[in-house]
Amino acid sequence: MKAFxxxxxxxxxxxxxxxxxANVDTDMIIPKQFLKTTQREGLAEGLFFELKTKADGSPDPDFVLNKPQHRHAGILIAGDNFGCGSSREHAPWALLDQGITCVIAPSFADIFHNNCFKNGILPIALAPEICEALAEQAGGANHRFTIDLERQTITTPEGAEIRFNIEPGRKQSLLQGLDDIGETLMAGETIDAFEARRAHETPWLQGRANG
Incomplete structure (x- = not known):
């Protein structure tokens, strides 16, 4: 997992x-017809497919991620309860494949929120009025933001600094680029030592008698 x-x-x-x-669910993020693969690459095609595509299959020029100035946005701003619905990990995968590594919203569905951290995406929860203000700036001529995870700040295009909260353990995991497996492997020596000690002290658990 890439560090943030x-x-x-x-x-x-x-x-x-x-x-x-508000209430952008995981089926809206990536519809079910794009869930046939376990590969993480290529999922950007299905990201917000029903929002960004017209009935005839052509791109909708009015959809924000189809606009030239937002096509390569790394930050997504949305309304309350983002990522609700079914627990599909393809949702954060599709966001990552698009290049989006930070989502800002007033609140997130629990499973989607957890899946973000497991895939290197930073979800930031801010008050609704702050999210609306950031969205307004994102639509302006200068729409570049800076997220500093170590300092837990968002610097807006206008130069203002907004602080955000994050659980310390999850912050460190993102900074180090560690998912659940990576965190476990960090304790590899401790696990090996425990296994060796257990094999010596309780050999019957290994299927052999104490010799």
């Missing part, structure tokens, strides 16, 4: 009638 330290990127805001879209 700082990110300086344009931001794209998912809006509907001028307001941030």
């Amino acid at each position: 330290t700082t990110l300086s990127s344009t931001a794209a805001a998912l809006t509907d009638n001028g307001r941030l879209m």
